[in-house]
Amino acid sequence: MSNTPLRLLLDTNVLLDEYLPMRPGSQVSRTLLCTAQEQGLDLLYPARVLVDIHYQIASTLKRLVRADRGVLSESDAQSIQRIAWSCIDNLCEFATAVGLDESDIWLARKYRRFNGDFEDNFVLAAAERARVDYLVTSDQKLLRKATVAALSPADMLSLLEARAVQP
Numbered sequence: 001m002s003n004t005p006l007r008l009l010l011d012t013n014v015l016l017d018e019y020l021p022m023r024p025g026s027q028v029s030r031t032l033l034c035t036a037q038e039q040g041l042d043l044l045y046p047a048r049v050l051v052d053i054h055y056q057i058a059s060t061l062k063r064l065v066r067a068d069r070g071v072l073s074e075s076d077a078q079s080i081q082r083i084a085w086s087c088i089d090n091l092c093e094f095a096t097a098v099g100l101d102e103s104d105i106w107l108a109r110k111y112r113r114f115n116g117d118f119e120d121n122f123v124l125a126a127a128e129r130a131r132v133d134y135l136v137t138s139d140q141k142l143l144r145k146a147t148v149a150a151l152s153p154a155d156m157l158s159l160l161e162a163r164a165v166q167p
Helices: 012-019 026-038 049-069 074-094 102-113 118-130 140-145 153-164
Strands: 007-010 042-046 096-098 134-136
Touching: 007 118, 012 026, 012 049, 012 074, 026 042, 026 153, 042 049, 042 118, 049 074, 096 118, 102 118, 118 134, 118 140, 134 153
Parallel strands: 007 042, 007 134, 042 096
Antiparallel strands: none
16 A cells, blocks of 8 residues: 555535534534544645635524524624634645636536536546545535545545554
8 A cells, every 4th residue: 555645635515514513414524534634644625615615604604693693793794704714724724725727617617518517517627637536525416426536524534444444
């Protein structure tokens, strides 16, 4: 077995699970990310997902505050923005962005015949650009349509745990 660390591309849903503990997949995704970091794996994410992650975190937290208090104060909104930015800063500390250029757009468009989900096609283009070993996603359709090896967070965690006990 090679000493080269595995390269994992993390899909948006896995990253949102890291920052929003109320999500159903949160516990397994968090355990996966901790295990991957402990094993020194290369963690990557498509750069274009930062906007989605920031937006989803902020909108989810605003919705929770409104449900709890009935109103979102300016102070709450500012605190939520700081939290969303802190999540982005944290992500940039433990994972590396995979860039996006015209060739990724070209590839994402070409995949349209194979997979109509434009966002997923950008994830696939990033996985190919970065030559990752695995794409990690909770998106069942993306798992079926992946053009690279792809596993769910639970399956990736099982694989990492199995690799850790090998002699």
